[in-house]
Amino acid sequence: MCRFVAYLGQPIFLDELVCAPQHSLVRQSLRADQAKTVTNGDGFGVGWYGERSEPGIYREVMPAWSDENLLALCSSVRSSLFFAHVRAATGTAIARQNCHPFRHGRHMFMHNGQIGGYAQVRRTLEALLNDEMYAARRGATDSELLFLLALQRMDGGMPAPEAVQGVLDDTLALMRRDGIDAPLRFAAALSDGESVHAFRFSSDDKPPTLYVRQHREGTIVASEPLEDGSEGWQALGPGAVVRVTAHGGAVTVLN
Template sequence: MCRWAAWQGKPLFLSEILTAPDHSLIQQSREASKCKTAINADGFGLAWYDQHPNPGLYRDVYPAWSDANLKSLAEQVRARLFLAHVRASTGTATSRNNCHPFVQGKWSFMHNGQVGGFDSFRKDADMMIPNALYANRKGATDSEALFLVACGMGLDRDPKAAMQAAVGAFEARSVQSGQGPHMRMAAGFSDGETLYALRYASDNLAPSMFYQWNEEWQGWSVVSEPYDTALGNWIEVPKGSFCRFTATEVEIEPFAPTFMQAKEPGLLAV
């Protein structure tokens, strides 16, 4: 499993979340407390938005705690919205192209979780990515494929509906594969204006997710696990939730995959 953190609000130095707190994201990369894997050493990544509509992106394969460039970057870059991720692979190779966040145009996406049996339908999943977006399929993860399928299903028009359709398509194929857990996910993604997050699982073990309004910093933190307990006002995102964070407001709605009726035995309409 993985750990991630996101910020939406007044411009903030990335180091305030990545390195400064006692249980910062970098600390979580080697001592996470709310997931089965305490060590998240299979790469890291950052996507941030400031003056341009498309995000900046920095990813590498080293453990986050050992990369001096990451620490220096976090101390110098200030952004109004950013996504940060430390990776623990669930099977795919440790490579830069498999590190989160993934970027397509103005969108960035990161994920913690797994799709059961993905290796058995990877080709099918890739075929669901529209030709116009397939050049963005750089790696081999289920996360990147899910993101690009959601982009093709209308992420620009209706982010919640697109994610419900993409998650439903992947979960249905996982069920067909007979390998569980079929879907566990805690995802954060953004178009550079709104920060979205969703927490869902096909069983009762949805990956952890919390959020907090920071009055001093004037913004929202959304995280896999709290990086600082001093304020004591972290709120757990309910299972089966879709969240929208603007600079000052949050909206949380129920989230459930859209399962589409098969056209033919063994095939799903998408």
């Protein structure tokens, strides 16, 4: 399982959350406390919104703890909305195109979890992509595939929460049709550059952990608290969907 952090609020330097905290994401890449896989060393990525229409992305295949370029970048880039992710691969190659976050136009996405029996359903799920989204696919992960399937629905006018839930429902139905007993687990963050939607879902009783916390004039969504202990961190319940906006760091629980 992977670990990630998202931030939306007043502009801050990325290293305030990615590198500096006692239990920062860089530290979690070496030793996560609340993940099934303790080490998340199969690549990393950061994505941030700035002055251009699309977010900037930096992704690498080496472990986050050993990349000096990541530390230099995070100490220099300041943003009001950014994502960061450290990866523990679950069956697909360790390659830059498989590292999170994923970007398509203004949208950015990152995920912790997996589609159970992905190899059995991958071809059928990819066939659901229209030509535009299929051409946009760069890697081989289930995460990117879920992202593009959700974007396809959103392009048709469906709100993000309904689009994501619809993709999860259809994926789970396909898994059950094919007799796959392994669970579908999904903790994710999705942004359009203005707001962040966060999701916590699982087809069994072990959804990946996800927390929300206010940070000065902004909001953090993270796989686990960035400091020892969980004071000030709100654990999201199973099935939770939240929307974070820049208006006072508002967090709206959608279900």
